[in-house]
Amino acid sequence: MAGKSPRKLRLSTNPTPEALSELRLGDVVYLDGTIYTAREGVYTRALEEKANIPMELPAKSAANFHCSPAASMNGDGSFNLGAVTATASFRFSKWIGDWMAASGAKLIIGKGGMSKEDYKKHFVPNGAVYLTTVGYGTGALLGRGVKRVADVHWHEELGLAQAMWVIEVENMGPFIVESDLQGNSLFERENEKIARNLEALYEGTKPATLKRYGETDDRKDELI
Amino acid sequence: MISTTLIQETAETLMEKAAIEIPQDYLEGLKGAASKEEGDLSAFVLQAMLENYEAAKEDRRAMCGDTGTPRWYVKMGNEAAIEGGPVAMETALRRATANATQNVPLRPNRVHPLWRTDHNNNVGIGAPEIEYAFEPDGAWIDLITVHKGGLFGTDYRMLFPSDGIEGIKRFYLDSLVAFGKRGLACQPAIIGIGLGGTKDACMVLGKRAACLRIVGDKNPDPKIAALEAEFTELGNNIGMGAMGFVGSSMVIDCNIEVGYCHTGGMQMSVHAFCLSSRRAVARIFSDGHVEYRTDPDWFTPYQRRETIEWEDSAWLEKAHAN
Numbered sequence: 161m162a163g164k165s166p167r168k169l170r171l172s173t174n175p176t177p178e179a180l181s182e183l184r185l186g187d188v189v190y191l192d193g194t195i196y197t198a199r200e201g202v203y204t205r206a207l208e209e210k211a212n213i214p215m216e217l218p219a220k221s222a223a224n225f226h227c228s229p230a231a232s233m234n235g236d237g238s239f240n241l242g243a244v245t246a247t248a249s250f251r252f253s254k255w256i257g258d259w260m261a262a263s264g265a266k267l268i269i270g271k272g273g274m275s276k277e278d279y280k281k282h283f284v285p286n287g288a289v290y291l292t293t294v295g296y297g298t299g300a301l302l303g304r305g306v307k308r309v310a311d312v313h314w315h316e317e318l319g320l321a322q323a324m325w326v327i328e329v330e331n332m333g334p335f336i337v338e339s340d341l342q343g344n345s346l347f348e349r350e351n352e353k354i355a356r357n358l359e360a361l362y363e364g365t366k367p368a369t370l371k372r373y374g375e376t377d378d379r380k381d382e383l384i
Numbered sequence: 385m386i387s388t389t390l391i392q393e394t395a396e397t398l399m400e401k402a403a404i405e406i407p408q409d410y411l412e413g414l415k416g417a418a419s420k421e422e423g424d425l426s427a428f429v430l431q432a433m434l435e436n437y438e439a440a441k442e443d444r445r446a447m448c449g450d451t452g453t454p455r456w457y458v459k460m461g462n463e464a465a466i467e468g469g470p471v472a473m474e475t476a477l478r479r480a481t482a483n484a485t486q487n488v489p490l491r492p493n494r495v496h497p498l499w500r501t502d503h504n505n506n507v508g509i510g511a512p513e514i515e516y517a518f519e520p521d522g523a524w525i526d527l528i529t530v531h532k533g534g535l536f537g538t539d540y541r542m543l544f545p546s547d548g549i550e551g552i553k554r555f556y557l558d559s560l561v562a563f564g565k566r567g568l569a570c571q572p573a574i575i576g577i578g579l580g581g582t583k584d585a586c587m588v589l590g591k592r593a594a595c596l597r598i599v600g601d602k603n604p605d606p607k608i609a610a611l612e613a614e615f616t617e618l619g620n621n622i623g624m625g626a627m628g629f630v631g632s633s634m635v636i637d638c639n640i641e642v643g644y645c646h647t648g649g650m651q652m653s654v655h656a657f658c659l660s661s662r663r664a665v666a667r668i669f670s671d672g673h674v675e676y677r678t679d680p681d682w683f684t685p686y687q688r689r690e691t692i693e694w695e696d697s698a699w700l701e702k703a704h705a706n
Contacts, residue, residue: 164424186425201500230403230446232489232504242489243440245449248535248568272566294432294627295659296570299449300440301432319502320492334432336425336627347566350425350629357623358561365554369544383562 170331173223175266180289183337185346189291190333194221194310194326195269197228199247201322203255205314206262214313215326218264226252226270228321230299231309239309241327243299246271249290250384257282269335271296272347275384279343291335292347298334305332355380386525386668387467392476394666394674398529399454399484402664403446406437407678410574410661413599413636417572417620421633426625430572430633433626433659448660451490452531454481454506455513457596457682461522464670474514477527481505481512493534519686520694523670528680530595530663537569537656540587545650549611552579552652553618559654560619560634567627570658572636574599575619578653581643590653593641595663596682603640604688612638626659641683 166188171179173193183189196215198206205211215221226249231241249270252259256274259265260282268274268283269291283289293302307328315323338346358379367377376383418430440447456477466473482505485492492504494511506512539559543551556577563569576594578586602609615638625631645651667675686694 166425166428188428227449228491230449230451230489230491232486232492240489243446243449243451247450272568292627294429295436295448296567296627297448297450297660298432298436299660300443300445300447301436302449303445304439304443319495319500320504321495321502322500347628351565353630354623354628361618361622362554362557364550365557366547366550367554368541368551369547370542379558379561382565384566384568 166336173221173267173329174218175222177287180266180287181341183289183340185337185340185344185349187337188333189335189337190331191223191305191329191335192331193223194328195223195225196221196327197225197323197325198259199226199228199252199322201318202314202324203252203259205317207255207258213262214324215311217262218266221326222264222266224259224263224265224268226268229325231320231325233315233320239312241306241309242303244302244306245297245299246293248272249274253278260286260288267291269293273338273345276343276345276348279339279345283339284341284343287341289337289341290339292338294334294336301334302332305329351380351382385465385467386670387672388472388476390668390672390674391466391473391527392480394668395477395480395527395529396484396487397676398527398664398666399480399490400488401676402529402531402662403451403488403490404440404444405664406440406447407598407661407663409599409678410636411437414572414659417633417636421625421631423625423629423631425629426627426631426633429626429629446488446490448533449491450533451493452533452660452662453493453511454490454529454531455515457515457517457528457530457680459517459519459526459528459682461519461524463521463523464525465523466525477514478507478512482507517682517687519684524667526665526667526680528596528663528665528682532591532595532662533570533658533660537563537573537658538654540583540651540653542583543650543652544648547650555652556615556654557618557622560622561624563656564622564624564634565628569656570660571626571656572633573656573658574661575615575635575638576655576657577615577638577640578651579640579642580645580651582645583651585643586651586653589641589643590655592682593639594655594657596680597639598679599637601639608640608642612640615640
């Protein structure tokens with residue numbers, strides 16, 4: 161078992177620039193404040209269909225979680241929320257720049273990070289960082305960090321999974337710092353280390369007889 | 385006669401168990417991986433997952449917020465009789481899926497592929513899938529629910545006999561390397577490999593190899609069992625651990641299932657059953673007695689039979705002895 165455990169920090173969901181500049185790749189972060197979920201449904205509705213964002217951003221929260229919780233609605237309109245886990249963020253690349261402009265988000269939280277290009281183009285100019293969930297997924301641990309569901313917007317229009325959940329959290333985590341204010345990526349750093357081993361690993365294996373269009377044979381590449 | 389009320393009640397319990405309780409075989413496999421992991425970040429992730437399983441059980445909440453796409457495998461003894469017949473049973477399973485989605489709660493993941501309609505209950509066209517198999521003896525039914533995670537880690541390729549084991553190895557590594565980066569496959573996983581059949585059958589075999597066999601069991605063909613062991617080790621030698629961080633925790637176990645295929649082909653599929661390997665099983669007997677377990681015990685000698693007739697118990701014993 162490895163010996164060195166990562167540094168652990170608490171962070172507000174409306175973090176100051178100073179707090180963000182403190183973060184280093186691989187730090188473990190626990191969040192306090194309010195987060196909201198927004199993924200393809202919310203992005204499409206807000207950015208393409210130009211619906212008014214139903215909460216005050218970033219005043220209420222600067223933390224956009226790529227997530228749909230395991231939750232249901234009770235007969236009295238209250239919510240039963242269990243586990244919370246992120247969904248893969250790279251799919252939201254086409255909206256993230258416009259969303260940051262519209263929402264002032266400083267923390268993008270999700271699964272698996274985004275590309276370094278996204279970080280340089282959108283995150284760095286907006287002073288934002290990416291936090292990745294751990295596992296994946298530590299849904300029960302993250303669920304423990306939920307104090308209450310403050311609101312659920314657009315659940316009729318988008319369904320519970322795509323709705324905009326507004327969640328008050330305390331010491332919610334763990335999350336890992338995947339990108340910093342300079343736009344460096346922890347995942348890409350790890351990929352580079354692992355890539356050094358790949359040529360030896362593949363030695364003796366054989367490319368398939370029947371090829372496919374549009375593939376890469378460079379294992380240092382990612383497919384996202 | 386097995387009552388549909390009992391089927392529905394049992395199915396609701398299974399839905400909850402699958403979502404909340406990590407199966408013991410996977411848990412032990414993961415603890416083994418954690419004890420060997422030398423990558424700092426990967427080790428931290430595995431430790432967090434171990435804590436997460438405990439939190440899920442203590443709080444009775446789903447272990448992962450993405451509760452996958454619930455499906456059912458039903459196995460019936462040849463003498464089993466169900467009140468109302470299979471149609472009533474399917475209704476009971478659909479009802480149980482919807483009720484558990486509300487009550488556990490699970491994430492209502494299932495939507496229409498084009499219109500994205502969400503009934504908020506994991507039920508819709510073709511959802512949940514219900515698949516069947518039969519066994520020669522017994523008046524029981526086995527209900528198995530699997531809530532496999534959905535988007536990454538699975539691939540299919542038509543290989544040919546000339547591609548050989550080295551071609552199989554390459555496609556296996558390609559699948560792990562491609563989906564292991566950033567941990568998209570939610571590894572370390574139980575990797576299921578389907579070989580042969582037809583394209584659709586190959587996908588089914590591989591998925592069942594991942595979801596319906598447990599950590600530690602072996603294919604009865606000793607040469608395939610040797611491949612399973614070799615592939616487990618190969619996967620853990622990529623240099624990649626949990627979340628795609630540097631490490632050695634990629635494959636908890638590799639299970640291979642085969643089916644007879646076209647003489648010119650060698651279909652291959654790869655599937656990853658993730659850190660939340662959700663499965664739960666119950667056998668319902670005709671007297672109303674229910675036994676819960678986590679081993680689906682799906683691939684019996686009867687399911688892997690090669691002959692025209694199902695001979696008799698002598699065949700069964702021989703197959704078990706191998």
